[in-house]
Amino acid sequence: MPNLVSKCGMDCGACPWGPYPRKEMTAKDFEQYRNDAKRILGYMPIKTPCVTCQTPDSEIPKESRLPNRKCLIRRCVDKTGVPNCAYCASFPCDTLKATAGAWNRESIEAKLGAPISEEAYHSFVEPFEGIKRLEAIRASLKPDEIVEPAKIPTSETRIADFPRNLPFSKEETASFKAVHNLLANLARSSLGLRGTDTFAQQHKLENQRAHVSRFLWLLGNYGKFEKETGTSLVVDAETYIDNRGSEKTLAIWSFVEDTVFKVLSEFGVCCERVALEGVDSDDLTTGTGYLRKKGWVLQMSFEEKVGSAATLKALQTYVQRLDNRYGARAFQRFRDADMQILLEP
Numbered sequence: 001m002p003n004l005v006s007k008c009g010m011d012c013g014a015c016p017w018g019p020y021p022r023k024e025m026t027a028k029d030f031e032q033y034r035n036d037a038k039r040i041l042g043y044m045p046i047k048t049p050c051v052t053c054q055t056p057d058s059e060i061p062k063e064s065r066l067p068n069r070k071c072l073i074r075r076c077v078d079k080t081g082v083p084n085c086a087y088c089a090s091f092p093c094d095t096l097k098a099t100a101g102a103w104n105r106e107s108i109e110a111k112l113g114a115p116i117s118e119e120a121y122h123s124f125v126e127p128f129e130g131i132k133r134l135e136a137i138r139a140s141l142k143p144d145e146i147v148e149p150a151k152i153p154t155s156e157t158r159i160a161d162f163p164r165n166l167p168f169s170k171e172e173t174a175s176f177k178a179v180h181n182l183l184a185n186l187a188r189s190s191l192g193l194r195g196t197d198t199f200a201q202q203h204k205l206e207n208q209r210a211h212v213s214r215f216l217w218l219l220g221n222y223g224k225f226e227k228e229t230g231t232s233l234v235v236d237a238e239t240y241i242d243n244r245g246s247e248k249t250l251a252i253w254s255f256v257e258d259t260v261f262k263v264l265s266e267f268g269v270c271c272e273r274v275a276l277e278g279v280d281s282d283d284l285t286t287g288t289g290y291l292r293k294k295g296w297v298l299q300m301s302f303e304e305k306v307g308s309a310a311t312l313k314a315l316q317t318y319v320q321r322l323d324n325r326y327g328a329r330a331f332q333r334f335r336d337a338d339m340q341i342l343l344e345p
């Protein structure tokens with residue numbers, strides 16, 4: 001019997017995406033089952049089943065989408081050399097909690113606003129209660145079976161020096177310096193993540209930094225100053241969705257609200273999603289939590305401690321100059337806070 005506990009503690013033997021539950025079903029029953037999964041979890045199991053988590057990468061058929069070869073937890077567990085996260089001294093790290101702790105009876109019933117039947121719980125929710133399953137495994141382990149997780153050195157932060165002798169007034173230069181400070185502080189921060197020397201957490205940090213930077217870039221490049229007060233940049237839904245670059249998770253509203261907005265607020269950047277007139281706030285996302293391409297705008301303003309609207313204007317000038325000059329290569333310069341462009345006429 002293969003090991004059917006995934007590296008993050010899910011039950012691959014009962015998972016609706018896996019090969020087992022569907023084995024005895026007729027095509028009609030399987031369609032019903034997929035729809036039930038969508039109603040309860042918000043996602044529909046794919047037709048080609050996952051080959052299960054403990055299948056080594058070399059044995060996953062090329063055409064298989066699951067298990068996800070890039071899954072940070074899966075890679076971290078492999079690098080640590082253990083069967084699953086229960087064996088790890090950092091168990092449960094934040095990366096694991098965000099995945100294996102997301103779906104449980106309480107969170108699903110709260111999302112649905114109603115209790116679910118025992119049958120629905122066992123079929124669709126229990127397989128994903130990863131933390132609970134791992135805690136049971138952990139309780140059965142001897143101390144010498146617990147190992148340190150794979151570590152990687154924290155990535156080097158490349159922040160360019162702020163250029164001297166900028167051809168701007170004292171006030172304008174101070175605003176550009178405030179943008180530089182903001183980017184440098186973001187690049188040096190662990191963004192509230194703990195244990196960022198582990199493989200999983202280090203990659204998570206890199207990923208979050210890239211997304212937060214892209215968000216600032218996007219608002220700076222495409223945002224227009226709000227007419228009435230002139231203190232915030234506003235970008236419409238379609239422009240936002242179309243200009244996310246490689247940072248695709250910026251389309252998932254829960255990520256934007258819980259991570260991007262939260263991180264930026266720590267640095268004095270206030271962000272808000274505003275529904276357009278006549279649009280119900282429930283209609284701003286799809287059933288699976290993706291932002292729709294219409295019906296809302298994003299607003300971003302800077303608190304006084306980061307220089308308010310003057311710094312926002314400096315951000316816009318800097319980003320637009322970079323974009324005009326360097327196109328696709330501009331975003332990396334922005335992430336490095338490279339402001340040499342401001343010396344050019």
Ligand code: SF4
Nearest residue numbers: 010012015018050053
């Ligand atoms: S999707 Fe995840 S839990 Fe489901 S079978 Fe694949 S690896 Fe296992």
Ligand code: SF4
Nearest residue numbers: 076085088093149200
């Ligand atoms: S550090 Fe890696 S092995 Fe340890 S709990 Fe997190 S994801 Fe699992």
